[in-house]
Amino acid sequence: MGYVLSREAFAAVIADLSKNYRIFAPVRKEGAGRFTDVDAVIYDYVCDSEKIELEAKSDYASKEFLTPLSETLLYFTENEVKESDLDTRPVLVFGRSCDINSLKRLDQIYLDNGLAKDPFYKRRRDLVKYVLIGCGHSYDNCFCVSMESNKCDDGYVFSIDLVEDNIQSNVPDKDFDKYFAQHCNDKKDVAPRYVKENEVKVAVPDSVPLSVITDALWDEYTTRCINCGRCNYVCPTCTCYTMQDVFYSDNGKVGERRRVGASCMVDGYTDVAGGGQYRRKNGERMRFKVLHKISDFKKRFGYHMCVGCGRCDDICPEYISFSNIIGKVYQASKEVK
Ligand code: SF4
Ligand code: SF4
Numbered sequence: 001m002g003y004v005l006s007r008e009a010f011a012a013v014i015a016d017l018s019k020n021y022r023i024f025a026p027v028r029k030e031g032a033g034r035f036t037d038v039d040a041v042i043y044d045y046v047c048d049s050e051k052i053e054l055e056a057k058s059d060y061a062s063k064e065f066l067t068p069l070s071e072t073l074l075y076f077t078e079n080e081v082k083e084s085d086l087d088t089r090p091v092l093v094f095g096r097s098c099d100i101n102s103l104k105r106l107d108q109i110y111l112d113n114g115l116a117k118d119p120f121y122k123r124r125r126d127l128v129k130y131v132l133i134g135c136g137h138s139y140d141n142c143f144c145v146s147m148e149s150n151k152c153d154d155g156y157v158f159s160i161d162l163v164e165d166n167i168q169s170n171v172p173d174k175d176f177d178k179y180f181a182q183h184c185n186d187k188k189d190v191a192p193r194y195v196k197e198n199e200v201k202v203a204v205p206d207s208v209p210l211s212v213i214t215d216a217l218w219d220e221y222t223t224r225c226i227n228c229g230r231c232n233y234v235c236p237t238c239t240c241y242t243m244q245d246v247f248y249s250d251n252g253k254v255g256e257r258r259r260v261g262a263s264c265m266v267d268g269y270t271d272v273a274g275g276g277q278y279r280r281k282n283g284e285r286m287r288f289k290v291l292h293k294i295s296d297f298k299k300r301f302g303y304h305m306c307v308g309c310g311r312c313d314d315i316c317p318e319y320i321s322f323s324n325i326i327g328k329v330y331q332a333s334k335e336v337k
Contacts, residue, residue, distance in 0.1 A: 002159075002170040002180075002190030007049075009183040010160075010167040014049035016179050017092065024065050025094035026058035026133075027051050033059075034317070052094060054162045057139040061236035061311060062095035066106060066124050067261070069233070073120050074257040084256075086123055092157070094131045097194055098142075098309035100156060101149035102236035103130065105297075105305055109239040120259065129173075134161035134193035141310030143200040143323050149307035151194045159192035202326045204304065205333035208295045212332045213287065221325075222283035224318050229263030231312035231322070237293070237305050240264060264289050290325050 005013065017023060023046050032040040041058045043065070044051075072084045093099075110121035132152055144150040157173035158180070170190045171177050181187075232238045242262040247255040262269060265285050270278035279285045297305035312322045 005167045011049040012183045018047040021092045026053040062099040069261045098307040105237040132156035132159040138195045138198045141313035143308040146202045147308030209336040218283035218287045221286040222281045225282040229266040230315045232263035234311040
């Protein structure tokens, strides 16, 4: 069941929710895009429904609350270590179907990929509930249907669809029903919208033969890719990070340990002791990233890492298309068989 709300009623729902939850949602930042006069849609905390961007796909993914680009984990002195404090108020994160499907990938890596759960991820994860923004149409570069991430049957507390200036909300979580019921008595059968077909379609090979791994198809990216790492930072499923110990300059024995987002495309990622580096060429880095997203992760966990959101294509300054590369890998794998 759900509700059809006016904009005003929806504003009242968000205002009430913001008394009990921090709301982390896509927001339009005017002029903050990569070209002059181009906006960026990024995540931020909001209390006002008017600030939530419901139409455009966000440039960055909703994972930023769970895995901030930079997070202080510990403070240390000579003999003591103190875990950093965390604001423990609950959080509602707004995301599309690809974002909510990406959560399964993040949980897999941080909570279910070894003997121990990552405590710093878990303490944030325990605070979060998701709100689904329905997709009334496909966006540039999306291929979520091919990656089976176009739909969410669960994993959200309520949904939002902007339809002809009304907000339609499906509310599967009973705890959230009261927020809607007090501002709207128009209870209806409402289902979140989802995309059934994308313009971009990909076929993912069942397995990638060794000869494709050493194929010349990767060489093109050694010159085209400028190893800026933007594709990793916007990706809802990239989970790599590095650690930084920062010593306060006026006391070299006191400092903090930070977890900072890392990118497999940038220099330094594969540096090892003695000056070695495993993947020097950008083409080799591209091969690693692509095969991790569409082959290696699946071999280990049984499903693809990539959710087909297309954000890496949207952001690449060299117009490199991830879906095109999947197509090339598929074709090359087929030719071997
Ligand atoms: S965004 Fe494009 S140019 Fe930058 S690292 Fe990724 S593929 Fe290379
Ligand atoms: S690899 Fe690209 S298309 Fe796939 S989930 Fe990451 S950003 Fe989205």
